[in-house]
Amino acid sequence: MADWPLYEVFVRSKHGLNHKHVGSVHAADSEMAMENARDLYTRRSEGVSIWVVPSSAITASSPDEKEVLFDPSDDKIYRHASFYKLPDEVGHM
Amino acid sequence: MYAQLVETGAKRLKTLEEMSPEEREFQMKVDAETKIEAKNWMPEGYRKTLVRQMSQHAHSEVVGMLPEGNWVTRAPTLKRKLQLMAKIQDEAGHGLYLYSAMETLGADRDEEIDKLHEGKVKYSSIFNYPTLSWADMGTVGWLVDGAAIVNQVVLQRTSYGPYSRAMIRICKEESFHQRQGYQILLDMMREGTEEQKQMVQDSINRFWWPALMMFGPSDADSPNSQQSMAWKIKRKSNDELRQMFIDQTVPQLEFLGCTAPDPDLKWNDERGHYDFGEIDWQEFYEVLKGNGPCNKERIETRKNAINGGAWVREAAKAYAEKQQQKQQNAA
Amino acid sequence: MSNDITQNEALQEYLLRLADSDMILGQRLCELCGKAPALEEEMALMNVALDLVGQARNWYEYAAELLDDGRSADDLAFRRDAQYYRNALMVEQPNGDYAVTMARQFFFDAWHYFTLQALTKAPDERIASIAAKATKESQYHLRRSSEWVRRLGDGTEESHERMQAAVDDLWRFTGDMIEADEVERQMFEAGIGPDPEQLVADWKGLVNEVLTEATLTPPPEGAWMYRGAKEGHHTEHLGFILAEMQFLPRAYPDAKTW
Numbered sequence: 001m002a003d004w005p006l007y008e009v010f011v012r013s014k015h016g017l018n019h020k021h022v023g024s025v026h027a028a029d030s031e032m033a034m035e036n037a038r039d040l041y042t043r044r045s046e047g048v049s050i051w052v053v054p055s056s057a058i059t060a061s062s063p064d065e066k067e068v069l070f071d072p073s074d075d076k077i078y079r080h081a082s083f084y085k086l087p088d089e090v091g092h093m
Numbered sequence: 094m095y096a097q098l099v100e101t102g103a104k105r106l107k108t109l110e111e112m113s114p115e116e117r118e119f120q121m122k123v124d125a126e127t128k129i130e131a132k133n134w135m136p137e138g139y140r141k142t143l144v145r146q147m148s149q150h151a152h153s154e155v156v157g158m159l160p161e162g163n164w165v166t167r168a169p170t171l172k173r174k175l176q177l178m179a180k181i182q183d184e185a186g187h188g189l190y191l192y193s194a195m196e197t198l199g200a201d202r203d204e205e206i207d208k209l210h211e212g213k214v215k216y217s218s219i220f221n222y223p224t225l226s227w228a229d230m231g232t233v234g235w236l237v238d239g240a241a242i243v244n245q246v247v248l249q250r251t252s253y254g255p256y257s258r259a260m261i262r263i264c265k266e267e268s269f270h271q272r273q274g275y276q277i278l279l280d281m282m283r284e285g286t287e288e289q290k291q292m293v294q295d296s297i298n299r300f301w302w303p304a305l306m307m308f309g310p311s312d313a314d315s316p317n318s319q320q321s322m323a324w325k326i327k328r329k330s331n332d333e334l335r336q337m338f339i340d341q342t343v344p345q346l347e348f349l350g351c352t353a354p355d356p357d358l359k360w361n362d363e364r365g366h367y368d369f370g371e372i373d374w375q376e377f378y379e380v381l382k383g384n385g386p387c388n389k390e391r392i393e394t395r396k397n398a399i400n401g402g403a404w405v406r407e408a409a410k411a412y413a414e415k416q417q418q419k420q421q422n423a424a
Numbered sequence: 425m426s427n428d429i430t431q432n433e434a435l436q437e438y439l440l441r442l443a444d445s446d447m448i449l450g451q452r453l454c455e456l457c458g459k460a461p462a463l464e465e466e467m468a469l470m471n472v473a474l475d476l477v478g479q480a481r482n483w484y485e486y487a488a489e490l491l492d493d494g495r496s497a498d499d500l501a502f503r504r505d506a507q508y509y510r511n512a513l514m515v516e517q518p519n520g521d522y523a524v525t526m527a528r529q530f531f532f533d534a535w536h537y538f539t540l541q542a543l544t545k546a547p548d549e550r551i552a553s554i555a556a557k558a559t560k561e562s563q564y565h566l567r568r569s570s571e572w573v574r575r576l577g578d579g580t581e582e583s584h585e586r587m588q589a590a591v592d593d594l595w596r597f598t599g600d601m602i603e604a605d606e607v608e609r610q611m612f613e614a615g616i617g618p619d620p621e622q623l624v625a626d627w628k629g630l631v632n633e634v635l636t637e638a639t640l641t642p643p644p645e646g647a648w649m650y651r652g653a654k655e656g657h658h659t660e661h662l663g664f665i666l667a668e669m670q671f672l673p674r675a676y677p678d679a680k681t682w
Contacts, residue, residue, distance in 0.1 A: 003203075003410060004462070006196065023193040023259070025464060026202070028409035028575070029416065035568060036464040039471050040186055044266070060132060155463065162457030169672035169682040170498045171481045174454075175474065181457055182470040189463055227672055227682070277682070284681040394458055402461020404586070405522045408579025415578060 006055040007033040009040075011047040019051050027052075099146045099327075102138050103320035123325050128254035131197040139324050143253055144198055145214070146326060148205040151191035153217035156209075156391050158184045160224040160233060169227060176273050177230060183270070187263045194255040210396045212383065217241075221385030222303050228281065228289075228296035234274015236297070236304040236342070242267060243338045244308070252325035275345065282349050297346070298354045305369070306377045308335040314374075339367050434610040435548075436490050437510065438617065440500070441607075441654070442539075443483035444511035447501055448662070449532060450476035451669050452519055461522050468568060472529070475561040482554045502673040506663050507656040512601040516662045517594060523576050523583065527590035530569035530634065535601050537562045538626045542618030551616060570634045577638025588640050599649025602627050607654070 004026040010019035022041045027033035033052040041047065109117055115134050122129065129135055158181050165181060168174035192202045208214045219237050224230070242264065249260045278296075281289040309315065309331040321327035329337075339358075346353060357370035379385070429437075453473035460466040484497035495503075514532055519525050540562050543555035576587040604612070604620030611617030635642045652658065672682070 004406060023190055024196065025189070025193070026462070027464065028406070029413035031571060032409065032413075032464075035468065035571075039467040040189055040464070043182070043186065043471075155458075158466070159458045162454075165454045165457050166451060166668050167671050169502070169679075171477065171484070171501055173682055175477055175481070178454065178470055178474050178477065182467060182474065185463060185466040185470065189467070192463075280681050286676065286678050286680075288676060289679055398459045398461065402465075402522065404580070404582050405461040405465075405576070408583030409575045410579075411583075412575040412579040 004028050007037070007052040008055050008058055009033075009037040010051040010053070011037075011041055012049040013046055015048060019049065024055060025052070030054075099142055099149065099317060099321060101142045101317040101320040101324075103317070106319055106323055120323070123252045123323075126250075126252075126325075128257060129252050130254045138320070139326070140198055142321065142324070143256065143326055144195055144200045144205070146321075147191050147195040147198075147256055148200065148208075149215055149217075151188045151195060152206075152209045152214065153220065154184050154188035154191060156216045156220045156395060158188075159391050159394055160220055160222070160387075161230060163224045164227060164230050167227070168230075173230075173277070180234070180270050180273060183266055187266070190259040190262060191256075194253075194259040197255045206395075206399060210392060210399070212392065215381060217307060218377065218380045218385065219303050219307050220391060221380050221388045222300070223386050225299070226292050226296055228278065228292040229300070231274045231277030231281070231293065232296040232300045234270050234272075235278060235345070236274075236300050237307070238267065238270040238274060239342060240304050240307040240338050242271060243334050243341075247328040247334070250325070250328055256326070275349075278349055278351075282351065293349070294351050297351050301353050301355065302372065302376075303380075305335060305339070305372055306380075308332075308338065310374065310377070311372075336366055339369055343367050429607070429610070431610060431614055432490065434607045435614075435616070436487055437607050438611050439483050439487040439490070441510040441512075443480045443487060443500070444509050445515050445532070445536075446476040446480035446483065448509070448511040448665060449515035449529075450474075450480060451665055452515065452517075452528075456519055456525070472565050472568070475558075475565065479554070479558045479561070482558075486550055486554070498673070502670045506658055506666055509656065509658065509662060509666070511653060511658075511662070513597040513650065513653045513659055514594065514601045516659060516665060517597065518661060520590065521586055522572075523586040523590040524594065526569055526572040526576060527587065527594050529565070530573045531594060531598055531601070531631065533562060533566040533569045534627050534630050535623075537566045538623050538630075539618050542623070543616065546616040548616060570630075573634055573640075574638040577635070577640045584639065587638065591635065591640055592643060595643040595647055596650045600651045600653050603649075605654050 005028075006024050007027055007030070008024050009022050011022050012019045025033055025036040025040055027036050030052060034050060037050050037052050038047075042050070107116070109120065112120060116136055119129070119133075119135060119139075122133075129139075161177060161181050161184075165174070165177050168177050192205070195205065196202055205214070209216065219240075224233065245260055245264050245267070249257055249264055251257045251260065278293050281293050285293075312318065312330045312332045315331055318327060318330060322330070343353070343358065343360075355370045357368060359368055360366075361368045380388070383389070450473045453469050453476070456469055458466070460469055480501065481497055484500045488495055488497050488500055491500075512532070512535075514528060517524070517528055520528075537559065540555045540559040544552055544559055546552045546555065573587065576583040578584070602624050604623070608617055609620060612619055632642050650659075673679070
């Protein structure tokens with residue numbers, strides 16, 4: 001409103017999970033952004049931690065670059081646990 | 094006024110062959126139910142239509158606070174007061190979710206709100222009807238939110254990612270709104286005095302038709318629907334949604350022990366649906382044009398809030414700049 | 425208030441004061457629905473109002489149990505006339521512009537927070553547990569309202585003038601709110617309520633600090649104070665607030681349910 005800048009809001013719902021982008025708020029400063037985010041995005045106690053970041057500070061990858069940025073890792077299946085077949089006797093790892 | 098009457102600028106659908114390669118790729122993605130995200134290429138018409146639809150939707154949430162705000166200071170018990178306050182707060186929140194989703198398309202919230210205040214864009218016509226009794230808080234929750242939910246549930250699958258995610262969140266939060274409204278009516282019908290029961294029936298009489306109008310003109314008069322359906326920013330036709338709403342609402346009405354002000358309303362075994370009377374479309378278009386009972390008051394209230402609050406927002410901004418300056422000087 | 429009231433009577437009276445102040449300020453904030461200066465503030469104001477009416481309900485419920493005269497929490501809220509209401513004069517003052525709304529909120533929040541903090545240590549478990557939840561809410565309210573006092577005080581020239589005027593205008597109602605009478609002294613002696621001297625010192629300390637940071641001039645020590653709420657003598661505003669708030673239960677006295 002009247003040039004209050006936009007902040008992106010990230011909420012961590014439970015201990016151990018990552019912060020997740022939930023939307024944005026307008027605010028005059030970061031304290032206000034934090035409070036506005038709290039009032040808007042955690043009305044039903046959805047969060048235990050909030051980050052607010054000025055939207056202007058975020059650089060987003062363009063979906064058109066998706067192939068360049070993300071396709072190379074598609075074939076690196078050895079990064080994923082399911083790549084490694086262990087005998088059943090080893091049990092859960 | 095959610096996806097019911099949104100100008101798309103397209104008079105007829107293009108075939109895949111007529112589309113540019115980008116358009117074709119876009120349309121194929123939509124057809125495959127892949128969500129479109131903010132940074133994806135999209136046809137200008139799609140972007141404009143979405144901004145229009147989301148802003149109308151957001152305006153509706155915000156203006157929708159006012160008919161209920163009219164009774165929040167007069168809620169009759171502590172419990173009802175708290176419930177109504179929470180519901181109104183949710184509506185402000187839903188407006189904000191939608192504006193936030195709209196801004197991912199590069200639209201500016203202030204500009205869109207200015208358009209509302211200048212009468213250039215629309216919002217759901219239902220909010221131009223007055224709330225005259227406490228029973229209206231029940232009816233608004235049950236019928237008006239009920240109609241909105243029918244719309245919004247299908248919009249969860251809308252093709253634009255941020256819009257779809259906002260709708261999912263909104264639907265989850267709104268589940269209590271309709272129940273809260275119905276319970277107000279049910280309690281009065283079951284345990285209320287004769288006066289209270291009459292209050293309920295009177296309220297239903299006033300809101301029944303306007304609630305049915307919320308789904309927009311009949312399909313024959315919805316020239317923009319085809320394009321919106323192809324883009325999957327609208328998922329079901331106005332008439333389909335209206336019929337769904339009526340079919341699910343009539344049994345609830347009967348359970349209340351109330352009637353609808355429609356002599357033609359009756360179950361049609363052959364169709365497997367309720368038949369209902371003709372909607373007064375002249376009234377619909379007149380209210381939409383600004384001639385409803387409360388159009389002027391609603392917009393006046395919003396304008397006064399935002400214009401009257403300009404000095405507050407400026408002060409907050411000036412303060413933030415001063416603080417930043419101080420920090421920089423200290424560093 | 426005579427000196428020989430029993431502790432139970434004093435407690436009932438005290439609970440009604442807490443409840444009524446929460447209720448009336450909550451009601452004032454409800455009046456702002458759809459009228460806040462920014463959509464984000466709409467959320468924030470309703471949030472504070474929800475907290476306050478929720479707290480009022482808790483206090484009313486306990487008061488109703490202690491009074492044990494057949495009146496429910498709703499009866500206490502919706503069927504007492506102004507002379508029986510015990511809210512601070514501060515909270516019944518009109519919303520005015522946003523400077524008035526926020527100055528009123530800040531003066532109240534500062535008093536509310538220190539009071540609730542003391543109440544969390546009350547030997548009465550019911551009071552302590554209501555206060556424990558309320559303190560957290562109040563702490564947040566205080567943070568918000570003191571930030572707004574700073575923002576408007578040290579914002580633009582216009583906002584500074586408006587905030588100074590609001591502070592000056594509301595100041596005469598602060599004494600009624602923060603200074604203890606016999607009931608409150610009795611609550612302190614019973615180990616329930618805050619130390620009256622400490623409360624005034626804490627309140628003045630915080631208010632002075634925030635006003636100074638906000639580049640505002642605190643009104644002079646010894647400024648004249650308007651009192652009376654504790655005996656049910658209110659300003660003209662309360663009658664209208666109640667006329668609106670209590671309309672339905674009054675217009676439909678036979679209605680048993682809503």
